Amino acid sequence: MTQTLVKRIVRAEEAAKARSSSPQCICFPEKEQPFFNWPVEQRFAAEVMCHLHCERFRSVGFFVYVAKWLREKQPSLLQTHYSEQYRKAWYAGFPQELWPAEEISNDGRIALRLKDGTALQLGDDLSAPSHKKRTETLC
Numbered sequence: 001m002t003q004t005l006v007k008r009i010v011r012a013e014e015a016a017k018a019r020s021s022s023p024q025c026i027c028f029p030e031k032e033q034p035f036f037n038w039p040v041e042q043r044f045a046a047e048v049m050c051h052l053h054c055e056r057f058r059s060v061g062f063f064v065y066v067a068k069w070l071r072e073k074q075p076s077l078l079q080t081h082y083s084e085q086y087r088k089a090w091y092a093g094f095p096q097e098l099w100p101a102e103e104i105s106n107d108g109r110i111a112l113r114l115k116d117g118t119a120l121q122l123g124d125d126l127s128a129p130s131h132k133k134r135t136e137t138l139c
Contacts, residue, residue, distance in 0.1 A: 026092040027056040029085050037071045038112070038122055039063045045093035056089055068103075075100045 027050045036042045101112035112120045
């Protein structure tokens with residue numbers, strides 16, 4: 001019984017290690033969970049599922065405010081401070097033809113304008129963005 005349990009644990013650990021080594025995997029690396037500037041970004045990223053593993057990252061139940069200077073720096077930090085797997089996972093949720101979004105003031109409220117001109121109010125519930133498609137999986 002104990003050996004069966006040990007074998008299962010070993011197989012689970014091997015599967016976890018192989019998780020990001022597959023070319024089809026678009027999950028964030030276990031030790032590099034995503035950093036979002038706005039809650040709406042987390043909702044966008046959660047809409048995209050990995051073909052192999054379903055959910056791509058661990059969601060947190062809270063959001064920490066990100067200063068404007070850091071939000072402005074994020075695109076360059078993405079290129080210099082994160083792994084190739086992280087970038088692949090990021091661009092799966094935030095395609096370069098649409099992101100990074102520009103912050104705009106809309107009637108005194110901050111909104112994000114995507115590169116295609118779509119404006120997103122930060123307070124809106126955007127559970128199913130029109131430019132996103134959930135991947136076909138058995139999740």
